[in-house]
Amino acid sequence: MIEVVRPGPLATVQDLGRPGRAQFGVPRSGAADEPALRLANRLVGNSEGAAGVELTLGGAALRFHRHAWIAVTGAPVPLRVDGRACGMGAPCHVPDGALVEFGTPTSGLRSYLAVRGGVVVDEVLGSRSTDLLSGLGPAPLSSGDRLPIGDTKHLGDIVVDVAPVPSLPETPVLRILPGPRDDWFAEDALTTLTTASYMVSPDSNRVGVRLDGPPLARARDGELGSEGMVTGSLQVPPSGTPIIFLADHPTTGGYPVIAVLASSSVADAAQLRPGQRLRFHL
């Protein structure tokens, strides 16, 4: 069992979410940086979809009331086990009773803790993920919470010592595919989007990354009927500055989507920090 001593700015339990229920208005949710959670799970011999903890800007302290193997991926964060430094992207042994402490990430926003056996809080609609938009799943972690650890007997051996990952770029360039509603915008809107630099607004969260920058002009007035939205959509509200939808985005939306991130760029978007600059590339 893991006891939350302090959760840091925001810590939630995440797995791969609730795909397949969008027709009922259930957001997909799950780890915002999905490849990072999958990697952390592989490093400790879990199935990739086991639930772990998503830390926002680090800062957490967790007491392990049982020995365990952990791995931390995503935003690079100083990690200490009973005061001893542990590396990122590597399996790390935690003795019974040890305190695992996270510093502040040097870049990126979200770090992932996987524990061998997985975090086995109760499932809601087939997932243990906290969905901050709809309130499904466990509440964000708070001091004193206790997280049960799953069975490890059936798991394969830990076979990797370290998984090197490229460092996060200072000014990420996110690849986009135009549409589905690029025809709702002025001809130069896509040019503006791909030549200007945008800045991440502080009111960004797991629902979406809000951006400050040059507005994208509409070519037509009127309202678009609500339609289904995918993760990575660049939805453009009347203000003209796009919002990048992340894991907890609503299933439908009424503002036109000028472009969608390539799925390979979604994880980079999930690591954007407030105040950070970014660019888009066709």
Next chain:
Amino acid sequence: MRVLRAGDTALLVEADDLATAHRLNTALRDEPIPGVVDVVVGEQTVLVILDPSADLDLLAARLPRLRLPESAGGDTEPVEIPVVYDGADLDEVADDTGLSREEVVHRHAAAEYTVAYLGFSPGFGYLTGLDPRLHVARRASPRTSVPAGSVAIAGPYAAVYPSRSPGGWRLLGRTGLRLWDVTRDPPSLLRPGTRVRFVPEGSS
């Protein structure tokens, strides 16, 4: 029918009307296509989300040729939602429409509705079929908390709040029927194409 790209793992199909969107949705659910992970009905669209390994071009070519069922499976009896008409906005709606309270209730309960699509929150269905005389704007400032079971209208739609949430729709009444329950499978009483009737409860 027009098929648009929504990134590299989804297609947005523009249907000619809502009924066609529902029939396409039914077709995709009755005979699931391998690689499709989610199907999301909108006002006149169907979003088809694929597994990253699936072939988007192949599906884009296949969708317009898909054989659609005659109906969207709406032959079953409508879901009956019992309503106590004591909503906080009943007088306001009566004022705005020039109808009496009784006439507002009568018109709301007389219509037969169809769930167009779900959104806003889990289990929140946008119901079409509202009497045109009851098309009213949403509140200028939304309530921070609307109780679960609130029966409401806004624009051309009627709805029932499935759980407590903020909301700007005009409240006509309340129901004790649980529209959303995560312990149930499916958790939502409503799905796109479900027909709905509101039945006035008691006459106190």
